[in-house]
Amino acid sequence: MNTISTPVPPLGSEGSNPRFFDGFTKVMLTIMIVMELAIFASASYMSHHKLTGTGTDDIVNNLATAKKVNGEHHPFVELPGDSELSAFSVANFFAGVIVGYNWLRLFGSKPQPGAKKDA
Amino acid sequence: MHIEDGILSAQACAGWYAATAAFVVPGIYEIKRRIHENLSYKPFLAMVGVAVFVISAMHLPVPVTGSCSHPCGTALAAILIGPFATAVISTIVLFFQAVFFGHGGITTIGANTFSMGICGGLSGWVFWKALRGVNCPVWLAAGVAGFVGDLMTYLVAAFELAWSLHGQVPLVKQWMIFFMGYGPTQLPLAVGEALFTSAVLLAMLNRRPDLLPQVLVRKHAPQVLLKKEA
Numbered sequence: 001m002n003t004i005s006t007p008v009p010p011l012g013s014e015g016s017n018p019r020f021f022d023g024f025t026k027v028m029l030t031i032m033i034v035m036e037l038a039i040f041a042s043a044s045y046m047s048h049h050k051l052t053g054t055g056t057d058d059i060v061n062n063l064a065t066a067k068k069v070n071g072e073h074h075p076f077v078e079l080p081g082d083s084e085l086s087a088f089s090v091a092n093f094f095a096g097v098i099v100g101y102n103w104l105r106l107f108g109s110k111p112q113p114g115a116k117k118d119a
Numbered sequence: 120m121h122i123e124d125g126i127l128s129a130q131a132c133a134g135w136y137a138a139t140a141a142f143v144v145p146g147i148y149e150i151k152r153r154i155h156e157n158l159s160y161k162p163f164l165a166m167v168g169v170a171v172f173v174i175s176a177m178h179l180p181v182p183v184t185g186s187c188s189h190p191c192g193t194a195l196a197a198i199l200i201g202p203f204a205t206a207v208i209s210t211i212v213l214f215f216q217a218v219f220f221g222h223g224g225i226t227t228i229g230a231n232t233f234s235m236g237i238c239g240g241l242s243g244w245v246f247w248k249a250l251r252g253v254n255c256p257v258w259l260a261a262g263v264a265g266f267v268g269d270l271m272t273y274l275v276a277a278f279e280l281a282w283s284l285h286g287q288v289p290l291v292k293q294w295m296i297f298f299m300g301y302g303p304t305q306l307p308l309a310v311g312e313a314l315f316t317s318a319v320l321l322a323m324l325n326r327r328p329d330l331l332p333q334v335l336v337r338k339h340a341p342q343v344l345l346k347k348e349a
Contacts, residue, residue: 039179039180041182042179042180042181042182043180045182046180046182046185049185051182051185051186052185052186053180053185053186053187054186054187055178055186055187055188055189056186056187056188056300056301056304056305057120057121057122057188057222059186059300060276060277060280060297060300060301061121061122061123061126063296063297063300064122064126064280064284064297065125065126067284067286072125073123073124073125073126074123074124074125074224075123075124075217075221075222075223075224076124076217076218076221076223076224076225077217077218077219077220077221078221079220079221084220084221087219087220088176088220091172091176091215091219091220092173092176095169095170095172095173096173098165098166098169099166099169099170099173102162102163102165102166103166105162106159106162106163106166106327106330107322107323107326107327107330
């Protein structure tokens with residue numbers, strides 16, 4: 001049976017050296033900034049060319065509804081205005097916490113040479 | 120591929136629910152079995168499930184088509200936790216997306232899971248296994264799996280719509296009409312998903328190859344471990 005390795009050492013313990021910009025943070029920030037720049041550049045291009053940026057799911061759902069005689073598609077819950085942004089922010093914040101928590105438990109450190117392997 | 124309520128007929132929704140159940144039920148048994156075999160499987164499953172939730176809700180703009188779409192993440196999930204378990208987590212993910220975000224619908228969870236969780240995951244997994252079976256490098260096999268899984272999701276979603284709504288129009292023609300609604304935006308995103316799948320899998324294998332013995336071809340797994348420990 002696999003053992004789950006100990007994650008990064010807790011603050012204050014021997015060997016821990018907390019820094020604002022360690023390697024992991026730098027890599028993640030770089031990826032985030034590159035993705036954000038790509039999104040902003042794409043959105044800016046679309047705005048300049050009067051493109052709506054509608055989701056393809058919505059486009060195809062509308063196309064499909066047009067095929068039906070009395071058809072009307074609707075989401076299970078309609079989130080008006082900024083409430084959709086709130087729902088996304090809350091869900092993605094906690095999703096990030098859960099992914100980070102499990103990532104640290106599983107991949108936070110490389111396996112020790114003497115650690116137990118599969119039984 | 121988030122088909123909303125009110126588009127598919129009740130019979131079609133029931134049919135897709137039944138087809139999805141044929142994969143989800145064995146998936147639940149697979150998860151129970153693997154949790155007993157491997158302690159790390161449970162946190163792994165949680166992490167992958169949440170990652171699929173975020174990835175498949177992340178709409179990215181594609182300037183050449185002027186629209187937005189999202190990757191799926193199910194090919195990566197199928198490589199990591201298996202295709203049947205991917206069907207289970209996709210069902211949960213799509214339920215929460217429908218309830219929290221209004222993405223997709225409740226009556227269409229079966230259809231949406233079949234396209235994203237089953238066909239997307241399974242096709243990516245098959246390509247991954249086939250390419251690794253002929254000793255293809257991990258980055259290439261994972262990339263192809265991500266690319267195929269992404270596009271297959273949208274091909275199947277378009278088919279689901281066409282099958283229910285083609286009427287007098289030939290099925291294949293209607294299928295391609297719906298797919299052309301997705302395809303041009305999805306193609307660049309599929310390339311992005313290929314890169315993402317490769318990068319994440321390589322990072323995981325670099326950190327803890329011992330946690331992913333099923334990911335590597337078996338004969339190579341011990342060599343990787345010995346190399347890391349040396």
